[in-house]
Amino acid sequence: MSTRTALSRRVVLQNGLAGGLVLAFQWPLRAAPVNEPEQQPDQPDGQFAPNAFIRIDNAGKTTLVIPQAEMGQGVYTAIAMILAEELDADYAQVVIKHAPASDKLYANPLFGIQVTGNSNSIRSFWDKLRGAGAAARAMLITAAASQWQVDAESCSAANGKVTHAASNRTLTYGELADAAGKLSVPDKPKLKDPKDFTLIGKPLKRNDTPDKSDGKTIYGIDVMVPDMKFATLAQCPVLGGKVKHVDDSVAKKLPGVRQVVVLDDLVAVVGDHMWAAWQGLDALKVTWDEGLNAKINSTDIWNGLRVESTKNGVLAKSEGDVDKGLAQGERFDADYELPLLAHATMEPMNCTVRLTPGACEIWIGTQVQSRCQQYAAKAAGLPIDKVTINNHYLGGGFGRRLEPDMVASAVRIAKEVSTPVKVVWTREEDMQHDVYRPAYRDTISASLSNGKIVAWKYKVTGSSVMARWLPPAFKNGIDIDAVDSAVDMPYDIPNKRIEYVRAEPPAVITGFWRGVGPNNNVFAIESFVDELARKANMDPVAFRLGMLDGTPRLKAALKLVAEKSAWGSPLPARVGRGVSAQPSFGSFIATVVEAEVDDVGGVHLRRITCAVDTGIAVNPDTIMAQLQGGLIFGLTAALWGEVTLEKGRVQQSNFNDYRMLRIDETPPIDVHVIKSGEHPGGIGETGATAGPPALRNAIYAATGVPLRRLPIDRAAIAVKKA
Amino acid sequence: MPFSIKVNGALRDIDVDGDTPLLWVLRDVLGMTGTKYGCGIAQCGACTVHIDGSPVRSCLLRVGTVGDRAVTTIEGVSATEAGAKVQKAWLDLEVIQCGYCQSGQIMSAAALLAKHPHPDDADINAAMAGNICRCGTYVRIREAIKSAAGNGGRRQS
Numbered sequence: 001m002s003t004r005t006a007l008s009r010r011v012v013l014q015n016g017l018a019g020g021l022v023l024a025f026q027w028p029l030r031a032a033p034v035n036e037p038e039q040q041p042d043q044p045d046g047q048f049a050p051n052a053f054i055r056i057d058n059a060g061k062t063t064l065v066i067p068q069a070e071m072g073q074g075v076y077t078a079i080a081m082i083l084a085e086e087l088d089a090d091y092a093q094v095v096i097k098h099a100p101a102s103d104k105l106y107a108n109p110l111f112g113i114q115v116t117g118n119s120n121s122i123r124s125f126w127d128k129l130r131g132a133g134a135a136a137r138a139m140l141i142t143a144a145a146s147q148w149q150v151d152a153e154s155c156s157a158a159n160g161k162v163t164h165a166a167s168n169r170t171l172t173y174g175e176l177a178d179a180a181g182k183l184s185v186p187d188k189p190k191l192k193d194p195k196d197f198t199l200i201g202k203p204l205k206r207n208d209t210p211d212k213s214d215g216k217t218i219y220g221i222d223v224m225v226p227d228m229k230f231a232t233l234a235q236c237p238v239l240g241g242k243v244k245h246v247d248d249s250v251a252k253k254l255p256g257v258r259q260v261v262v263l264d265d266l267v268a269v270v271g272d273h274m275w276a277a278w279q280g281l282d283a284l285k286v287t288w289d290e291g292l293n294a295k296i297n298s299t300d301i302w303n304g305l306r307v308e309s310t311k312n313g314v315l316a317k318s319e320g321d322v323d324k325g326l327a328q329g330e331r332f333d334a335d336y337e338l339p340l341l342a343h344a345t346m347e348p349m350n351c352t353v354r355l356t357p358g359a360c361e362i363w364i365g366t367q368v369q370s371r372c373q374q375y376a377a378k379a380a381g382l383p384i385d386k387v388t389i390n391n392h393y394l395g396g397g398f399g400r401r402l403e404p405d406m407v408a409s410a411v412r413i414a415k416e417v418s419t420p421v422k423v424v425w426t427r428e429e430d431m432q433h434d435v436y437r438p439a440y441r442d443t444i445s446a447s448l449s450n451g452k453i454v455a456w457k458y459k460v461t462g463s464s465v466m467a468r469w470l471p472p473a474f475k476n477g478i479d480i481d482a483v484d485s486a487v488d489m490p491y492d493i494p495n496k497r498i499e500y501v502r503a504e505p506p507a508v509i510t511g512f513w514r515g516v517g518p519n520n521n522v523f524a525i526e527s528f529v530d531e532l533a534r535k536a537n538m539d540p541v542a543f544r545l546g547m548l549d550g551t552p553r554l555k556a557a558l559k560l561v562a563e564k565s566a567w568g569s570p571l572p573a574r575v576g577r578g579v580s581a582q583p584s585f586g587s588f589i590a591t592v593v594e595a596e597v598d599d600v601g602g603v604h605l606r607r608i609t610c611a612v613d614t615g616i617a618v619n620p621d622t623i624m625a626q627l628q629g630g631l632i633f634g635l636t637a638a639l640w641g642e643v644t645l646e647k648g649r650v651q652q653s654n655f656n657d658y659r660m661l662r663i664d665e666t667p668p669i670d671v672h673v674i675k676s677g678e679h680p681g682g683i684g685e686t687g688a689t690a691g692p693p694a695l696r697n698a699i700y701a702a703t704g705v706p707l708r709r710l711p712i713d714r715a716a717i718a719v720k721k722a
Numbered sequence: 723m724p725f726s727i728k729v730n731g732a733l734r735d736i737d738v739d740g741d742t743p744l745l746w747v748l749r750d751v752l753g754m755t756g757t758k759y760g761c762g763i764a765q766c767g768a769c770t771v772h773i774d775g776s777p778v779r780s781c782l783l784r785v786g787t788v789g790d791r792a793v794t795t796i797e798g799v800s801a802t803e804a805g806a807k808v809q810k811a812w813l814d815l816e817v818i819q820c821g822y823c824q825s826g827q828i829m830s831a832a833a834l835l836a837k838h839p840h841p842d843d844a845d846i847n848a849a850m851a852g853n854i855c856r857c858g859t860y861v862r863i864r865e866a867i868k869s870a871a872g873n874g875g876r877r878q879s
Contacts, residue, residue, distance in 0.1 A: 071820050072818075072819030072820030072821065072857045073819070074819070205813070205816065206816060206818070208818075208821070209812075209813055209816065209817075209818040209821065210813060212818045212821030212824055213809045213812050213813055213818060213821075213824065213828065214756070214796060214797065214799075214800060214809060215754075215755070215756020215757070215795065215796035215797045215825050216756070216797075217821060218755065219822060221755075221758075221759070222749075222755035224753055224755070230750055255738075255739050256738070256739070272738075272750075273738070273742070273746050273747075273749075273750035273751055274746050274749070274750050274759070275738075275742045275743060275746035275750070276742075344856060345820075345822075345856060346758070346760050346766070346768060346820065346822040346823045346854070346855070346856045346857075347758070347760075347820075347822045348759065348760075393820070393821065394820060395758070395820050395821070395822030395823075396820045396822060396856050396857065397820075398856070424759070426762065427760065427761045427762055427763075621816055625816065625819060625859070625862070626819075628858060628859075628861050628862070629819055629857045629858030629859060630858070631858065632858025632860065633856070633857075633858055636858075654761050654762075654763055654765060655760075655761050655763075655765035655766050655854060656763065656765050660766075660854045660856065661858070661860075662851045662852075662853075662854065662860075663846070663847060663850045663851055663853070663855075663860040663863060663864065664847035664848075664850075664851040666858075666860040666861060666864075668861065669861050687858075
């Protein structure tokens with residue numbers, strides 16, 4: 001294990017979340033414990049419930065409670081596979097259940113609270129889920145052995161049954177549930193040898209897609225509660241502004257409009273259906289107190305970021321002597337910039353609330369169940385244990401649903417309404433009141449000697465999402481997410497210095513966005529490495545391969561992707577191949593994008609090839625799907641994504657002015673999964689991180705123009721008129 | 723104003739303003755939530771239904787203009803030959819991720835196959851470019867349409 005990886009998330013996980021780490025990078029990111037009442041798992045009589053994840057009733061019905069949120073990434077299937085594998089359940093018959101809100105029962109081992117994010121569901125729950133399944137299996141076997149009065153070692157389990165082969169006797173898990181439930185839960189149950197896995201590693205069908213294919217799946221936005229009314233809301237168009245005055249005389253007369261709710265920071269209209277509420281909202285005459293942000297434009301954000309980036313940062317990592325190293329070889333400098341981005345989940349923000357005396361019930365799709373519970377309790381003025389969170393499938397998360405703001409506002413609206421109320425945001429409201437991916441500026445200096453990078457000085461400047469979202473994790477001035485893949489750089493470079501400057505933008509609240517901090521780090525690193533390869537007169541793949549001896553899994557992925565993409569074979573004029581390589585989220589991924597740049601600077605994707613070593617691939621089909629989708633997510637942003645502000649207002653409003661990649665613009669995407677026995681890595685974020693630098697480098701190869709900011713500047717890569 | 727519309731073969735009585743978009747009548751009045759709201763301005767296709775077999779964005783279609791034409795939604799599309807084929811292919815090739823856009827994707831694809839039983843890539847682009855998928859399932863959507871059409875459509879590996 002090289003020292004460079006000693007700080008990385010995957011190693012922390014492999015070392016069992018132990019100490020011995022650099023203080024600034026201490027994982028897990030444990031939040032302050034929440035004062036949560038003791039909550040027992042849902043455990044009706046007659047059920048075997050050895051832990052928070054597994055329930056087996058007398059009829060043998062096996063229910064798996066999935067702690068993580070399903071937002072398309074396939075985690076319900078993967079977690080069910082892991083639990084069923086060690087449990088030796090009859091996988092075809094297991095029933096899946098959303099977990100309730102509870103940090104005690106369902107905390108993400110990496111965060112210490114209930115969170116689905118950072119591509120770590122499988123990485124962080126791997127040991128815990130295997131142990132849960134294995135403990136339950138051991139108890140069922142013990143129960144059977146005891147009934148038969150034989151040695152437990154002589155019994156075996158498979159497909160929801162325990163068998164004693166010597167006497168040809170079999171009992172189902174249902175028949176054993178009562179007896180097993182009376183046994184104590186073993187501390188260290190024996191886990192399967194991976195060579196004996198029958199589910200893990202197979203491209204099994206997802207358990208959530210049949211209902212999604214015929215409209216049966218209930219997302220948060222689909223919830224129907226008896227006597228419910230429908231509401232939609234408007235916050236001040238200037239970020240952070242307040243309500244000054246509302247004239248609702250016209251709105252109240254519209255058919256289907258029932259009520260107008262005016263709070264200090266938002267207005268909402270309640271109606272018989274969403275359309276009535278929306279018409280009512282449009283008919284309101286609202287005067288806003290726009291506040292100080294009314295003067296803020298995008299230029300203010302960029303100017304602030306650029307000024308801050310000239311300051312010395314907080315040291316995140318240092319190896320060797322970077323100043324000496326920079327003086328030794330030929331020195332190059334570059335700056336890269338990434339813009340603010342919106343999440344634009346296909347399911348707009350929504351939350352349904354039923355307030356009754358002394359209780360609050362919430363229906364939502366969220367990545368943070370317990371945090372929603374806390375925010376609802378606070379808004380409702382109730383103890384946490386009086387708030388029930390019913391989580392649902394998410395119509396996309398991408399980090400937006402790591403925020404509970406839509407819960408707090410919905411509860412505040414519900415307090416003014418006598419019936420249950422579903423609050424649905426319009427797409428425009430969703431886009432203009434997002435928490436935005438930070439704008440970043442990266443300043444890098446490097447020196448080259450004999451075809452290798454000998455010194456690397458990299459400063460990340462940008463907002464700290466972590467400081468707001470999980471303050472205990474923001475330590476010593478370092479946002480560990482913002483520098484995650486900067487400190488985890490894969491290349492063998494003897495002299496390195498990584499710094500971070502926290503620079504908060506005016507007006508804008510920043511949030512996690514698919515790919516999180518590594519999105520920025522990998523774009524800057526892989527863009528500059530490509531430029532350095534050219535300075536060294538070397539092929540970009542060969543240049544990288546020469547510096548990857550310390551990261552052999554990434555080296556192997558890079559070799560494979562070069563082969564599969566026909567790297568180096570001839571291409572027409574203004575067509576280029578670009579490569580990127582990343583060790584982020586515990587997965588080693590190399591990607592080649594082939595793209596054409598037309599005369600007016602239009603960019604056309606031709607082909608994408610990706611090789612991934614994600615350790616044990618729990619469900620290889622999901623890995624491929626996540627990479628295909630993640631690449632499209634990242635490339636969408638690279639091609640078009642930018643949120644801009646004018647007079648404190650977000651200028652983008654819907655898919656007409658915040659463009660998404662569409663099917664006619666999508667090339668073939670081939671993903672090659674490398675077989676591995678290593679600890680599983682993360683996958684959901686990785687494609688989003690891999691795509692943009694590979695495309696940027698393809699454009700560099702096609703045009704010779706080294707783009708240094710996103711989204712892609714068409715004018716800069718158009719054929720220049722003589 | 724009370725009137726009736728025919729949804730998935732059944733007459734449904736409704737009492738809303740005729741200007742109300744069909745999307746909200748389906749979702750909030752009839753409780754048929756399989757049809758999704760994504761943008762409200764016919765940019766994303768999540769709300770696609772069939773009107774007499776043709777794909778229409780229900781977020782902009784005023785319910786008062788539907789008349790006696792047949793409305794088919796995701797809840798009823800399996801009763802059509804093309805719809806059933808598309809749904810099967812969607813599962814066979816495991817197209818779906820979050821799934822929120824997929825009602826609309828499936829409705830657009832079913833309408834395509836009903837009209838062009840063997841679409842080529844250009845036909846697929848023309849029929850499906852109006853449907854946004856934020857999870858990025860486009861590669862598999864293309865393959866699944868070809869599979870449903872019996873044009874091969876082997877999954878990429």
